[in-house]
Amino acid sequence: MLRKIDHKKMGSSESRWLKSLFHFSFANYHNPNNINFGVLRVVNDDLVSADTGFDMHPHRDMEIITYVLDGELTHEDNMGNRNTISRGHVQYMSAGTGIYHSEHNLGKDVLRLLQIWIFPDKKDHKPNYGDFRTDEKDRKNKWFHMVSAKNGEAPIQINQDTNFYVIELDKDKETEFLMGSDRQAYIVQIEGSSEINDVNLIERDAMEVVEENLKIKALENIHLLVIEMKKA
Template identity: 65%
Template structure:
């Protein structure tokens, strides 16, 4: 089963310094029929103006992944971590029993990143943070496996049965992705255009995939992120 979500129908917010597209209910955007997709709770496509950002604020019992599309993202937290990542890099935080963090754009250009929240497999984990600077070419015409469960083999491991992949596919090239029985996936068309099993996707569109293998063909150079997970009862 495939279901396309047009970005024009997603939630939106414009605070001046921050423009956001909400894939799921968040902040002032509330839709009782669009709270989550399995254990995937939040994907916010955030555009942050230079010299601004999210000041120190709390999180608890959530696995948080930030994927930078463009610009620079600077993280700080109450555990003493501070780092800056750029295009194609990932930071991840297990909020667990509670942590404060900030996310700032200290550069002179806009920052675009995907803010992803995943419900953990249980509450009460000890908070932790890390980041990973993936090489851009590692996703060129091939799947880059960035995130997995603690039992998986990706460089980033989180407290949930979730796999996150990135891909940059050249125009007219094709690639497959398997979504097995008992599994589902959420695809974000980050940049470019593609056709997935004949379904046309443009920049910032999304696709829900349930127990169906897909074939992606790039209509132009295309950049996607897929979150693949165990199917759970809604």
């Protein structure tokens, strides 16, 4: 099963400093038929103006992954962590029993990021933070396994049976993504346009996939994220 999701039909919001595209219900965008996809609860595509950001605020019982696409993101939390990451880098936070953090764009350019929330395998995990800095070569014309479960092999490991893969594929190149039985995935067309099993996606579109292998062709240089998980 494949279902294309047109980014022009997603939820959105815009303020003087933040422009967001909501793949699922979030903030003042509420669609009772679009709350989650399996354990995937949130995918927000955010554009954050320079010298602005999200001030200190709480989270609880959620696995939160932030993937930076352009600009710089500075994270600070009540556990004493403070780090700045940039394009291709990923940040992980297990909110668990409760955590406060802030996220700011202290740079001069607009920050674009994907913030992704995953339901944990249980409540009340010990809060945790980590980040991983990748090179473009890690994902250039090949899949990079960025996030896995605790028993997996990815550099970022979370409290859920979920895998994140990214790829930057050159124009006209092709690749495959094999889906196991009883598995599903959510695809984000981060940049460029592609053809996936004869379905065209353009920048910021998405696709739900259930138990179906994928043949992917880059119609131009593309950047794709695949969030793979157990079938709901």
